[in-house]
Amino acid sequence: MEKETKLGWIEKLLALWIVICIVIGLSLGKYLPEFSKHLEIGIPIGLFLMIYPAMTKIELEELKEAIKSKRQVGVIAFFNYAVNPFLLYALGYVFFENVLPYFGLITPEVARYLWTGLILLGVAPCIAMVLVWTDLAKGNGPLGIVLMAWNSIIQVITTPLYIALLVGTYIAIDIVLIGQSVLLYLGLPLLFGVITRREVIKRKSEEWLNRELIPYYNAVQLVALLFTMIVMFSLKGGVIIDNPNLIWQMAVPVILFFFFLYNLVYFTTRHMGYNYEDSTTMGFHCTGRNFELAIAIALTAFGSMPMVAVSTVVGPLIEIPVMLTLVWIALRRRNQLKKIGIGLAPTQKVGKGGVC
Numbered sequence: 001m002e003k004e005t006k007l008g009w010i011e012k013l014l015a016l017w018i019v020i021c022i023v024i025g026l027s028l029g030k031y032l033p034e035f036s037k038h039l040e041i042g043i044p045i046g047l048f049l050m051i052y053p054a055m056t057k058i059e060l061e062e063l064k065e066a067i068k069s070k071r072q073v074g075v076i077a078f079f080n081y082a083v084n085p086f087l088l089y090a091l092g093y094v095f096f097e098n099v100l101p102y103f104g105l106i107t108p109e110v111a112r113y114l115w116t117g118l119i120l121l122g123v124a125p126c127i128a129m130v131l132v133w134t135d136l137a138k139g140n141g142p143l144g145i146v147l148m149a150w151n152s153i154i155q156v157i158t159t160p161l162y163i164a165l166l167v168g169t170y171i172a173i174d175i176v177l178i179g180q181s182v183l184l185y186l187g188l189p190l191l192f193g194v195i196t197r198r199e200v201i202k203r204k205s206e207e208w209l210n211r212e213l214i215p216y217y218n219a220v221q222l223v224a225l226l227f228t229m230i231v232m233f234s235l236k237g238g239v240i241i242d243n244p245n246l247i248w249q250m251a252v253p254v255i256l257f258f259f260f261l262y263n264l265v266y267f268t269t270r271h272m273g274y275n276y277e278d279s280t281t282m283g284f285h286c287t288g289r290n291f292e293l294a295i296a297i298a299l300t301a302f303g304s305m306p307m308v309a310v311s312t313v314v315g316p317l318i319e320i321p322v323m324l325t326l327v328w329i330a331l332r333r334r335n336q337l338k339k340i341g342i343g344l345a346p347t348q349k350v351g352k353g354g355v356c
Helices: 016-029 033-053 062-065 068-104 107-121 129-137 139-168 175-203 208-235 237-242 243-271 274-285 291-301 306-340
Strands: none
Touching: 016 033, 016 208, 016 237, 016 306, 033 129, 033 175, 033 208, 068 107, 068 139, 068 274, 068 291, 068 306, 107 139, 107 243, 107 291, 107 306, 129 139, 129 208, 129 274, 129 291, 129 306, 139 175, 139 274, 139 291, 175 291, 208 237, 208 243, 208 306, 237 243, 237 306, 243 274, 291 306
């Protein structure tokens, strides 16, 4: 039986810390832009420290079982590469090509830039922070690693194709950049997590690991999340503060996308017979966006259009609070399922979750 842990003061006041970090990050970007540039190195460090604690909870036997989860991989491949890019394209067409310009709320030129940034956010699924959302929502960790690995491979091929199709400009993706992301955000945290778990269990015990070390790592994970938010928002804080309308203009289609898609995937997979852990994991892996890659493409391929890069930076400003809200919704569903005693315990082993 899974042992529930009490929320610490960081978790209980997480919403407050998020607001404070957004304010700090935007203020640094506005008033200390040179200092903010030196903080850029903090993004990979923060992402590593967010994912490593989740990896210490993964058992290798569970990971081996999750690799066999072909149906789950098929689900996320369908939603990520046959639905998501076109859904965000359609939302961008409605809001940036029609609604906002029609009411005079945005110029057609800026609308096209924001539409382009929205497409860049949509073409590549997340291969980093999605593990954090899965872990916070108590999803299927081993399955999440497998899904993230598949996404990191598939998006190398699909990202330039979708940008060429939807934006009309062919973008060559730097495979080295993707390889570095996979190594930094998947390979190294997994390696350190496996080593940590094995050594701690050998020297102490699995009970000691779960009772003493995991709660400490959970706190590290959330502190790293808050630190990363400060760094990301500081990089474009000046532009965002000078153009506050960008936030709500990007927020409307992005929020609609996240809430609609997550619930669509969750309830679809539940209807297919998957339990809470698997359905939640697939929901986050189909919803989270690879904003690191989107920002990199915007800065390099659309360097002459700075508003495109700004729109991709606004993306995570919206995404992180929304994804944390989805985590809260997922945990409420989990508690409801526990009360009625269904939807959690697997009857067929597929990774950690399975079909219920």
